[in-house]
Amino acid sequence: MSVETDIVGAVHTKVRHDSARGHVTGQAQYIDDMPLLPGTLEVVLVTSPHPHAAIVSIDVAAARAADGVRDVISANGIPGDNNIGPVFDGEPALAEGVVDYVGAPVVAIAADSYDQARAAAALVKIDYEVRPAVLDIEQALEQELYTYPPQFMTIGDPDAAITKAQHRIDGEVRCGGQDHFYLESHIAMAVPGEFGDLQVYCSTQHPSEVQHGVAHVLGVPTNEVTVEVRRMGGAFGGKESQPSIFAAIAALLADRTGQPVKLRLRRDDDMVITGKRHDFLFRYDVGFDPDGRIEGVDILMGMRSGNVADLSPGVLARALCHADNCYYLPNARLRGYPCKTNTVSNTAFRGFGGPQGMLVIETVIEHIARTLGRAVDEIRAVNYYSTDDRNVTPYQQRVTDNIILPIVDRLRSEIDFDGLSSAIDEFNGANQTLKKGIALMPVKFGISFNTPKLNQAGALVHVYTDGSVHLNHGGTEMGQGLFTKVAQVVASVFQIDLDNIKISSTRTDKVPNTSATAASAGSDLNGMAAFNATNTIKARMVEVAANHFSASVDSIEFRQNRVYAGNESLSFTELAQLTWDERVSLSATGFYSTPGLSWDAKSMIGNPFYYYTYGAAVSEVVIDTLTGESRVLRTDILQDCGNSLNPAIDLGQIEGAFVQGQGWLTSEELVWDDAGRLLTHGPSTYKIPGSRDVPPIFNVHILEDAPNREATIFHSKAVGEPPLMLALSVWLAIRDAVSRVTGHRHLPNLDAPATPEAILMAVDDIKRRDSQTPSPAKV
Amino acid sequence: MAKLHVSTTINGEPTEFLCEPYETMLDVLRDGLGLTGSKEGCGSGDCGACSITLDNRLVCSCLMLAAEAEGHEINTIEGMAKGENLQPLQQKFLEMAALQCGICTPGMLVAAKSLLEHNPNPTETEVRYWLAGNLCRCTGYDKIVRAVMDTAEEMRGAAQ
Secondary structure: OOHHHOOOOOOOOOOOOOOHHHHHHOOOOOHHHOOOOOOOEEEEEEEOOOOOEEEEEEEOHHHHOOOOEEEEEEHHHOOOOOOOOOOOOOOOOOOOOEEOOOOOEEEEEEEOOHHHHHHHHOOOEEEEEEOOOOOOHHHHHHHOOEOOOOEEEEEOOHHHHHHHOOEEEEEEEEEOOEOOOOOOOOEEEEEEOHHHOEEEEEOOOOHHHHHHHHHHHHOOOHHHEEEEEOOOOOOOOOOOOOHHHHHHHHHHHHHHHOOOEEEEOOHHHHHHHOOOEOOEEEEEEEEEOOOOOEEEEEEEEEEEEEOOOOOHHHHHHHHHHOOOOOEOOOOEEEEEEEEEOOOOOOOOOOOOOHHHHHHHHHHHHHHHHHHHOOOHHHHHHHHEOOOOOOOEOOOOOEOOOOOHHHHHHHHHHHHOHHHHHHHHHHHHHHOOOEEEEEEEEEEEEEEOOOOHHHOEEEEEEEEOOOOOEEEEEOOOOOOOOHHHHHHHHHHHHHOOOHHHEEEOOEEOOOOOOOOOOOOOOHHHHHHHHHHHHHHHHHHHHHHHHHHHHOOOHHHEEEEOOEEEEOOEEEEHHHHHHHHHHOOOOOEEEEEEEOOOOEEEOOOOEEEOOOEEEEEEEEEEEEEEOOOOOEEEEEEEEEEOOEOOOOHHHHHHHHHHHHHHHHHHHOOOOOOEOOOOOEOOOOOOOOOOOOOOOOOOEEEEEEOOOOOOOOOOHHHEOOOOOHHHHHHHHHHHHHHHHHHHHOOOOOOOOOOEOOOHHHHHHHHHHHHHHHHHOOOOOOO | OOOEEEEEEEOOEEEEEEEOOOOEHHHHHHHHOOOOOOOOOOOOOOOOOOEEEEOOEEEEHHHOEHHHHOOOEEEOHHHOOEOOEOOHHHHHHHHOOOOOOOOOHHHHHHHHHHHHHHOOOOOHHHHHHHHHHOOOOOOOOHHHHHHHHHHHHHHHHHHO
16 A cells, blocks of 8 residues: 555554543443443342252242342243253253252342342242252263264264374373453343333443343244444453343333343352353374374363353354364374263363364373473474375365464574573573473464354444444454454445444344354454445445546545545545435445355365465463473464554554463463362452463564455455463473473373372372383493 | 441542441442442452551451441542543553453552552562562553552652
């Protein structure tokens, strides 16, 4: 783009977040900040204390009579269908007949104040008949308890390949779940309108699904419910399916009482009631050749689905689709089991199964390296997808845009990986207690929702006669900067400064039938929908301008807030007015559906991804072998963003995702007791990374001159989730440090999260194993 | 029980309010006085989203009873900018994209301002330790720490 056509806030420039000023002054309004309408009621939920029990009776008489209480409901007060399942039916908003996890909402109380509702909640008497509970993955696997049928993906002949291979290994590894810990907990506020209409303000990534959930529960047509969200205080996947529960309950109480109803979960309730990242148990059996080249794999993935399926089918499909990461698996059987347990239903979380799938294959790569006594990156090198051959994934999509090798090579040479590794050897030789480790993590992440039908988006653009523009689309703003990026797209198409574009809240009555803002695809989908809407209006304006100037349509050019035909020009504002004068519409919708996608969920074969986003990270860590504590000393990242729509925002996404991943893999440990109760339900017991925990040296770079080969919005790439998986470099570096304790002779027994306790035990274990095996030097 | 009458100063303005004895400062700020810039992230004093200063001391307003404001001076995020003029930390957070969803931002800024008032020349480690009580789930902290360090340097330069 030449200088003379420059506008303020075009795509590819570092524009600040649209709400940045509101954020730093405290003026940006979240739902809990909205002034309450007179008569607004607040809600407290009475939840199940048992992981599994029949509900024998519910006595709410005393609660109903308590001070300030306006309404009390349980499942039998639901006039419509008690079902808010995003994929399958039969997932209730309020427990009906049976409770199947600790925290399941059973009764909702609306009162004049929160404190009154809380006091009344203590008066609700529920008799339960406790039933046996299944709490963990192993139990569910043994009893073959699943929330829906297991999913299998097979390519080639894995049994024969594993049997014939010169080397064979097997093993087991697991990873924990993760609470989203969005700083703004779940909230919904329902306001009754005339003739039964309901306006629902809800902190959600998926207004359309919340709208459906509310309509189902109330038994009303969808068009009576409008869901709106301007911004969320973080979401990370936790506000995709989960908000329907709270919106539906608030809406139901608002409908019954005729009063506005606000339901905000306090932190501890939020952590107990809502789903998290799925924890997984993996078992693998792998055959490979003397160079470490994988010939066949059989991987079992047991995921803790929880009490119902929720979004588990998509999460498991993505886990299976990412168990290859960047590696060619010619013969593979990947078996996914969605284990049904009496714990909260796990749900979407940034990466959506991808991080878990990559964790197991990286463990396999490391296991091969330790078995052959080779460097991990040497094993990676012989297994990376090629560009022309060895490029078919286990789900039979061909990887045609592979750039992982140049990324890895560049990162390794820029930071002098081998030099760092030698320095670590030196440090470890000189230190008894502290041991350092280092690891690289390559990432290839598929972009698009695994289910093709979800890959669609809509936008609505108006130009007013003063040249100002109103922008709306189906995407939601959770802090990731989506609204800013889409506005940049509109500004660039119209060639007008960004401050002419008014960003507006996401509403189901403006853009209907939307998909969740998820799968990293927010700007790909909504950016393109807004691009199409803007171009529709622009084409009409071009016609008006051509008539006005008696010029050809082809000669009309929009640049720098003006519209030109040769030497003549109008301001954008003048043309907007002229377009209205000519009785031509200045409003348009735009629609986009991602091309070329296919997926057969039964055979697990297809082309589910439009393209892949690549990246690599190297992390250096130090562990204390006497306490198990660990620190990340340094992280270097090189991330592919295509032609980034906004490098400032994308850098923030990369850094934030990485640190979130680091938390998942190190300090964030969810602990349930034997009675199925979550013990870590607040920041005092559940440790997300703080300012001291992140790498003090944190070099993050966006890969330059790497436009997306596909025709995405201005050839950018999705970036929300992929960098989260780069944090596996931290986990692998900790494993490397443990392995270095005994000279890389053994594979550490260390699951995720690598908490101090886990590291300490892994160190003791590897020392014990080493003392029991003869040293190669002595043999 | 009768409500308590509290006379205090909030962001330099003499302020009076009535509160229940058990109400927190955060509840009164948000629900009573309409100062919703302070956020409730956890309600247990662990996340720092509700950070304010009480006589220049950094506190979590969710852990402070509103009645304790009597006769003291409270400062919140709403008092940080002077009209349209942002305080240097606010300006720097904005320029350096040291924010995403924005919920932790007010508390983070109040805490950072308090740090620079106590220590205009902090080391990076001191910044990281001071802000350890303010959780951010979006940014990964790097830009926040850099923004505080840069602001401190500029403010020292301006003071000379």
